[in-house]
Amino acid sequence: MPDLHVDLEEVKGAKFFGLFDFIKGYWQLALAEECQEWLTHRKVYTPRRVPQGCTDAALFFQSTIQKCLEELLHNHLLVWIDDLLLFANDADTYLSKLERLFELLDFFGFKISPKKSSLFEKEVRWCGKLINGDGVHHDPERIRALQTLPYPTNAGELQQFLCATNWMRDSLIDYARKARPLQDALDIALAKASRRTKRIAAGIAVEFSDTERLAYDQMKEMLASSVTLAFPKDEATMCLLTDTYDVGWSVLVSQVIDWQVDKETHELLICLNGSFTGSQCNWSVIEKEAYPIVCACEKLSYLLLRPGGFRLYCDHRNLIYIFAPGKEVKKHIRGKLLRWSTKLMEYRYEVEHIDGEANVWADMISRWAGNHDPTVHLNAMTLRKRSPAELRPDIQPLRKRTRCRRKTTIVDDQQLLSQLLRPLDDPDFVWPSASVIRDTQQLHADCRPQVAVGDEENGWFIEDKVWIPRKAGDLVQRLLVVAHCGPQGHRGRDAMMESVGRHFNVHHLRARVENFLASCLMCKH
Incomplete structure (x- = not known):
């Protein structure tokens, strides 16, 4: 069957439309004599016309009508099984194509219903959608x-x-x-x-x-809030906007006729969205972020594959992970991202970075209708090895073959162990913010190095990196927790040093990272 999104592009700019419907269209097609009989346990049936409801009846009817009317197809006629849509940009062309359509129908012996036909329409309802020369919207x-x-x-x-x-x-x-x-x-x-x-x-x-x-x-x-879908224009700038959340993804494709920075007007072309199901729910953050980009390139090539290319609006990390996945990415994920990257090689595109706070497109997609993330207040925590007695001093050690265990006790133990193994899951964890770092710098102003530059309002920096006081052990610990518990799980020493050292100036960073890794419970296994 044809792709309606692709075929409807031909209607762009049309002023006059016509609708036609066959009278019992399937029964107007004869069957070859060698294809007529079919056997059941009751009797032998011999239909001489295409029966309705057969598996391939719709495909056969569609291909037959397209072959008979291929002279007008796409340029002035669209076919969807037994529904015909005739269109033209002016009245004279419309009349000539209408006459030719009737000639072809008469030549092949097709009959159409006068009651279901209409002529010289400015807007028509075809395949459940309202269509005119400016766009497509729903009834x-x-x-x-x-x-x-x-x-x-x-x-x-x-x-x-x-x-x-x-x-x-x-x-x-x-x-x-x-x-x-x-x-x-x-x-x-x-x-x-x-x-x-x-x-x-x-x-x-x-x-x-x-x-x-x-x-x-x-x-x-x-x-x-159903949106009118515009027809793509060759001279317009094409924009691809993606967003990923925990259980699904969304894609928007829009076009801008007159591109002006911060003043562009976007016309929506299509929305794509889906949910992560089955094994997709276990994908890493990297895979989930990259998937909608690859999915858009696979399904929307008729829009994105163009000489001028398109603009891709997303977080830069999406493309970095696709084309240059780091060593911290697991081996099987690196292979998948590499295979995905080959699907983007045939496209021309420019990556436009949107900061998280300025990403109004992602906010529109993921948080539409007031679906806001809950506010969470967290407190600091420290990692160290703890014995089972320290974890739950009120519970006696369990015997090796104890069968009667309380479910609540097991759940509580699992939650405590999960917080130790995955600190970011601890509801008492405090994410280090810019204001917290500035307050910490002011608290330890007496040990600020002379090479530090900046002020109390914007913070202090050493070689364009945020200065972290060496006495601020709690702040350093939280930074190391964030760097260690990355998208792929517990990172190693080199990856942590590179992640922290890229943005922060930490005294004796290597020694602090090694001590941190030595106290991580999961890394010991």
């Missing part, structure tokens, strides 16, 4: 009908709602995240079903939780 009546639906009472109704909204996801920002709770509920309901058909799903009752009701309401609200 407001269809959107209102979906918004008035009550909460589903069975899996069939939920499946129907998800299928209807999925057809519109190319113009719905962050669709995958909103639909994830509903999709999970549908998967659970159909887990024991023999087939995922509408008839079987209709017999399975579902009861929404508060989370699923909220997701259902958010989905209906999101339908009202």
Whole structure:
């Protein structure tokens, strides 16, 4: 089947449209005599026309109509099974192509329905979308009908709602995240079903939780914000914007006609989004950040593969990890990123860096509809070896073959051990901030080296690196925790020294790193 996103580009700038529909289109195609009989356990059937519902009937009908009407195809005609869309930029061209279309239909013996045909339309409803010469958007009546639906009472109704909204996801920002709770509920309901058909799903009752009701309401609200998709223009600047979160990813492709720095107006072309499922949920941060870029290059080549290239808006680390993954990356991840990087070699693009605070595109995608991260207040911690008795002095040592264990005790022990092995998971950990570093510098101003430059407001630096007082052991410890617990787990000495030394001036950094690694419980294994 053709890609509608690609084919609809041909409609750009058209002023006049026409719709045509076949009368029982499948039955207008004859079957070859050697393909007519087929045997069942009851009798032998001999259809002489293409039967509806066969596996390849739609593909056969589509290819046949395209071959018969290939003279007009793409330039002035689009075909989607038995629906024809005729378009032209002016009235004279429209009339001539309309006449030629009727001649071809008459020559091949096709019959169309007068009741389902329309001529000289400025905007048409085709394949569930409203199409004109400026862009594509979804039918407001269809959107209102979906918004008035009550909460589903069975899996069939939920499946129907998800299928209807999925057809519109190319113009719905962050669709995958909103639909994830509903999709999970549908998967659970159909887990024991023999087939995922509408008839079987209709017999399975579902009861929404508060989370699923909220997701259902958010989905209906999101339908009202459906965006009109513009047609790509050759002279426009193409922009690719990506964002990744814990359970999914999102991609936006827009174009700017007149590029002016800080004043550009973006026209949305398409939205892509998806959820991480199966083994993808276990991917590292590097893989999750790189995946939407590679996915966009695979699925949107018809937009991104252009002589002028495109602008890629993301964190620079995404591309660094793809093209030059460091030694700290695990071997199997390096191989995957290297294979992914080959898919970007055929493209021309410029990487535009967006700071985290200024990344309004990522904020729009990941935190749409007020989905904000919770505020967490943390306190400092120190790593050292502890015995089981120190961890839980109120609990006696367990025997080797004890069978009756309290679940709460095991969970508490696992949480404490997890905080020791992974300090960043400890709710009492304080992330070092710029204000904390400045306060620490002022507290230890008496030991500030003479080579340090700066002031109390902006901080003190040594050779363009932030000066860390040697007496600030707690601050140094927190910096080492962040450097040690990187995206790939517990880093080694060289990687930690390179990560810390790139930004900070720490007295006796090598010795401090070695002492830190010697006290890490996980690194001992």
